[in-house]
Amino acid sequence: MKKEKFFTTNMVCAESRAEYYATLQKVQEGTLVRVKRGVFAKPDDLANVMVDIEKIIPGGILCMYSAWSYYGLTTQVPQQYDVAIKRGRKVTLPQYPSFSVHNLTDSVLDTGVTCAIISGYEVKIFDIEKSVCDAVKFRNKIGLDVCTEIVKNYLKRKDRNISKLMNYAKTLRVSKILEMYITMGT
Known part of the structure; x- marks a missing residue:
């Protein structure tokens, strides 16, 4: 996963299909939250005062x-x-x-x-x-x-x-x- 707190699946898809499916797996496990289409975040990052x-x-x-x-x-x-x-x-x-x-x-x-x-x-x-x-x-x-x-x-x-x-x-x-x-x- 990238170091930035929010990232888009388009960037992940461009890197590799395996990373895209790994991201979807993390969403199912609860380690990532889907904020909106193409934008995911760690649950801890959503608790911050500011979002990107x-x-x-x-x-x-x-x-x-x-x-x-x-x-x-x-x-x-x-x-x-x-x-x-x-x-x-x-x-x-x-x-x-x-x-x-x-x-x-x-x-x-x-x-x-x-x-x-x-x-x-x-x-x-x-x-x-x-x-x-x-x-x-x-x-x-x-x-x-x-x-x-x-x-x-x-x-x-x-x-x-x-x-x-x-x-x-x-x-x-x-x-x-x-x-x-x-x-x-x-």
Whole structure:
């Protein structure tokens, strides 16, 4: 088996048929778990805080509660992985771990994407300013108290970048609402 935690059967099949059948045997024995078609993992690896999102949802970007939790902007513990993908794209999701997929337009999806190393995985994630703007944009969906908590925690940070935050807010059309939260938070 490969050293990486998740691997695809297509790679294994290309190496040899015997390895493919050995993988299927490990699934039957319980030493491997089928996450979705072509993606297998060790049961211990599924218990980790983070999974290799790129293998499960190629091109997916960590967002919303997952990003807010990563940046320490909220005390809420994410119940699932929030992943943003291009609008109109269909993905097959595994039964476990739980994912919430958010379909975004290209312009919104390309704004503020960065990479972070989380639990040994390189994961695409929206940067902190974009994540704050998302909280304001979806304030009615997540709750006004959660939105207020996220904005206040961002304003307390020493590494905050208000000009970048306001540029993202203009792009995402939430600048007036964000200004109101900023004046309330200071």
